[in-house]
Amino acid sequence: MILVMKKDPVVIIGGGFAGVYTAKELLKRNLPVLLISKTNHFTFTPLLHEVATGSLISHDVIFEYESFFKEKHFQFARGLVENIDLKKRTVSVEAEKIAYSQLVLALGATTNHWNIKGTDKAFTLKNVEDAVKLKKAILETAQNIDQHASVTVVGAGPTGLELVFDIQLMLESLKKRNENLHFTVRLIDSRKAVCSMGSKSVDGYIARALKKAGIEVVCGAYAQEITSDKIITTEGEFASDVTVLCAGVRPNTDVFKKILKLDDRGHIIVNSHLQVLDDPSVFAIGDAISIDGEPVPKLAQIAVREAPVVAANIARIHYGSRELTRTYTPKVLGTLFSLGFGDGVGQIQGRVVKGVLAWYLWRTVYLFKTPGLGNKLRVAFSWTLGLFQGRNLTEL
Ligand SMILES: Cc1cc2nc3c(=O)[nH]c(=O)nc-3n(C[C@H](O)[C@H](O)[C@H](O)COP(=O)(O)OP(=O)(O)OC[C@H]3O[C@@H](n4cnc5c(N)ncnc54)[C@H](O)[C@@H]3O)c2cc1C
Structure with missing residues (x-):
């Protein structure tokens, strides 16, 4: 990998929401950008649960960086950054050292295992490989000869909730094909009440939807150990062929x-x-940061709104100004969750939306937020096809 740019570029480590939107903003300001990431594609995480449950396929939610950024002053390098030399202003990717003018750390977060034993037996949902593995495991257990499947989702945050409703619907689809299939879908959370999304009305709606869907809910239970066929918690043991850990994330900064x-x-x-x-030439953004000691909400909408702030500040330094003008104060503008096909709930600027309207808004918002026209069309096509053909229940 030989990287030649006339001037040392702004190097961004991490190609998630924070990194990609920062690259876009810097390129708009005509700055040379080198994006380094572990994989060659961006993942649109809000739709990953749909890949895990067959409403979308893996290629609907990922896009290759180099097909998206066509600017001449953009470069991509694939690799894991394991060292930064702040004095020499270089980052190390494998044997290569890359010089930067300014550095943006957009490292994101990784699944928090909370010292639970046996997490190697658990599934996670952080990237498209996780989603495909999870889908395969659910299909394997549901289509197994013994015709009984138990799936447990640990963690009733937004990711766990969206996933658990779709797993229930996926298993219902499989039951339509094989009425001998028996299954249990369970949601486990350490909190006393399963939901605390910041509004009684939203929480109540989700609790009723879980009951109506037939999802077993276990509250106040801390997961202690996961094996290949059960989960042990502080509130007892439960049979579980597939256990998914959605109990939170921690910064990817080890x-x-x-x-x-x-x-x-x-x-x-x-x-x-x-x-x-410690270093005015280094900026950080996204899930991995705390601003003045306060962790920011780990949401794509926050990372996306931080991007123009970082880019504007870097541009000022680049064009010779000493004073940084742009600041960022985290603010969550709204939340929308899908609760399976045709149902959803959320709050937009303080107003609660529920039911099919919320679900429709959820789909519309995420379709528009899917980066690039090609990906938007792919998602819209898969959703339309799904209306006629049902879920894609192949193993990939
Ligand atoms: C299943 C799921 C559903 C979600 N749904 C929503 C939602 O509906 N709405 C919402 O607002 N938010 C949602 N989020 C949260 C959202 O995805 C994150 O807040 C957002 O991705 C944060 O962006 P980021 O760039 O900081 O991190 P990430 O998107 O995690 O990106 C980090 C990047 O850094 C790379 N990287 C890390 N370390 C290195 C290294 N050392 N060297 C090279 N590359 C490295 C990684 O490969 C990755 O590309 C969801 C998250 C998940 C997992």
């Missing part, structure tokens, strides 16, 4: 512990300009 100033939960500490405190 390899940079000695290099960067992190808070006690591993977030990179930045100021309100999103600038790393």
